[in-house]
Amino acid sequence: MKKKVIAPVVLSSALLFGAVPMSSVFANSETTVSSVQAQKVWNEKANVPVFVKEEHAEKFSASTSSNALNYLKKNELKTGVKNADKNLKVKNVAKDELGMTHVRFNQAKNGVPVEGAEVIVHFNKNDEVVGVNGRVNQTLIDDTLDTTASLSAAEALEIAKSTVNAPEEFTYNPTAELVVYPFEGKNHTAFKANVNFMGDAPGNWFVYVDANTGDVIDKYNGIMHADEIKTQKGAGLGVHGEHRELHISHVKEDQSGTQFALADFSHPNLEGILTYDSKNDGNTRNDTLFTGNSASFMSDYDRAAVDAHYNSEKVYEYYLNEHGRNSLDGEGMAIKSYVHYGNNYNNAFWNGAWMTYGDGDGEFFISLSAGLDVAAHEMTHGVISKTANLQYRNQSGALNESIADIFGALVDDSDWEMGEDIMAPAAKADGVTRLRSLSDPNSVVVSNAARAAYATDDRKVYPDHMDEYYDMPLNVDNGGVHVNSSITNHAAYLIGEEIGREALGKIFYRALTVYLTPTSNFSDARVAVVQAATDLYGEESAETAAVNAGFDAVGIY
Structure with missing residues (x-):
């Protein structure tokens, strides 16, 4: 009798089954959502859309943040954004290929940023404001809120690490930022802590800790998971047996002989495309660049790494050639992939810093690095986090x-x-x-x-x-x-x-x-x-x- 294949219960995909990880090809179980969530209370003023399309564009001397503020102050009734100079902080100013300039503001209360509330003013190439869009928290414009904190950022971090059972080793140093966090009908003064780690249950946790009581308001897992090096051409076989041309590096020779690594430094202004071996051992301290004794990566164990390395370059080239974007952050950040993660791991994810691919259990999935669309999906989560940063709710x-x-x-x-x-x-x-x-x-x-x-x-x-x-x-x-x-x-x-x-x-x-x-x-x-x-x-x-x-x-x- 044919064995019935059932989707994994506790692992799922950002492509299909994922529950919480922002970028996971498969997500963790439903239990990763905060247990502190109560019945939702709706407040219609907490997230008010802003959209203005100017029929008669207003001319300014230059497309600057100060002129964007001048426009907003002059057009309060039209935009609904009151006292823009008091309630908005400049986040960034960007000019695009059409010659338009976009000034992005983060709403603030007493100088503290409001989580998720942004307004963008759009200038055309003639320094005319042609539109405004975004969302504001109207309650914070109309009402008072005490934004002082009795806790320190360090104390909030300790609470955050404890509530997500964080290990001692982190992917990067945990951070905590004071924010105003609108949640369940109320505005909270909170520390937004980001705790990122690998291991058996990888996490890119965002934890909101009340800045005065230390209570955890909300939390969610945002995993969506040198001179000695000279880049050259190499080759390998992918998971499905395709012959792949690769950019690899000849690393320094040692007692074991010549070593070649899946490390690509051939692209100008890019820090590199690097593929690592997680070795199926669950110990991130043992992760190393994926290496071999020749420029040909042909063994069965190599195949997952070959596809991860090859597909990463294809996604990088797409964003560069089609959109002029240099890597996920637009500034040439290194593109890193980790393969052979876990044991029969039915998952792949973007953890906020790199891609991670499991080998699959051989029953429901094969090596997840085999999918070019999977790699593009995960890497696009990185692009999203560096642009609109859409909240994972x-x-x-x-x-x-x-x-x-x-x-x-x-x-x-x-x-x-x-x-x-x-x-x-x-x-x-x-x-x-x-x-x-x-x-x-x-x-x-x-x-x-x-x-x-x-x-x-x-x-x-x-x-x-x-x-x-x-x-x-x-x-x-x-x-x-x-x-x-x-x-x-x-x-x-x-x-x-x-x-x-x-x-x-x-x-x-x-x-x-x-x-x-x-x-x-x-x-x-x-x-x-x-x-x-x-x-x-x-x-x-x-x-x-x-x-x-x-x-x-x-x-x-």
Whole structure:
């Protein structure tokens, strides 16, 4: 009798099954969501959208942050942002390829940043303000709030580390920043702590600690998981047996002879593409650059590393060639991958610093580095974190997942499916041939029972329209970030079929980097994508019409 293949219960995918990790190909169990969450209290003023499209652009002497503030102060009634000079802090100023300048502000209360509240003022190339968008917390503009802290940042960090059972070894030094955190109908003065570690249960935790009582307000796991070196050409075999040309490095010879490493320093202004061996031992202290005794990486053990190294370069080249983006942060940060993580580990994730790939259990998944779309999905989470930084909750979290899927399908452009190259033979025999489908979301069943319980009909499939939206509480899939992502995925597919993948990528990249903010929802995304299409191709263009039609078709108005 054929063995029934069942999706792992406690491991799941940001592509399909993930519960909490922002960028995990598979997510952790539902228990990773904070146990402190109470019944949600809605406050309609806590996250107010701001959108102004100027019909008669206002001219300024220059596209500067001070002039952006002048515009906001002059147009309080139009924007709803009162006392902009008091309530907003400049976050960054960026000029794009169209000559437009975008001034991004973070809302602040008494100088303390408000988590997730941002406003962007857009100048055209003639120094005219042509639009404003974002979201503000109106309660913090209208009401008073004590933003003093009796705890220190160090004390808050200790509380955060304790509440997530952090080990002694960290990926990078934990941090704590004083913020105003709107949560469950109330504004809290809190320390936002970030604690990142590997191990059996890797974490990129964000913990919000009350700055006066020390209580944990909320927490979530944001894993979404030299002169002696000379780069040269090498080769290897991938997981599926493909011959891969690689950029590798000849490292210093020692008593064991000549060594070659999967370390690529061939790209100008990039710190490198580096692939590491986690050795299936669960001890991150033993992780090393993946090396071999020749320039050919041909053994079975090498294959996962070969694909991780090769696919990382392909994703890097896509963002550089299509969008002029130098690495995930746009500034040439090193691109790092770790393979052979854990033991039969059915997971892959972006941990906030690098990609990590398990080998799969051979039953449901093979080595997860085999999927180019998987690599592109995970690396795109890195791009998102460096741009709009979409919060991993509810619709903004679903947008985070969806954008990672969309660019996964754009980089791996053979189809509109996700994860088809990482399914094990037994899973395929059982009919599980991919993780998610942009072209036909309804063709994929939601395997996680906790999430499937919120389906609007008996099919328990991924939705392709807002009529099928999974209305989940925060303690299930962070409010449905994985299943509901398929709605905007399908809109992107419909748009791409009309205008082509290249234009689709340009439009969504511009929407992500120019218009979306941390708490953008699906309606905000439509506005952002339409505006991006208008910027690039014109208001009456076929591209803008296709974007509007695509969102109409999935019920996002």
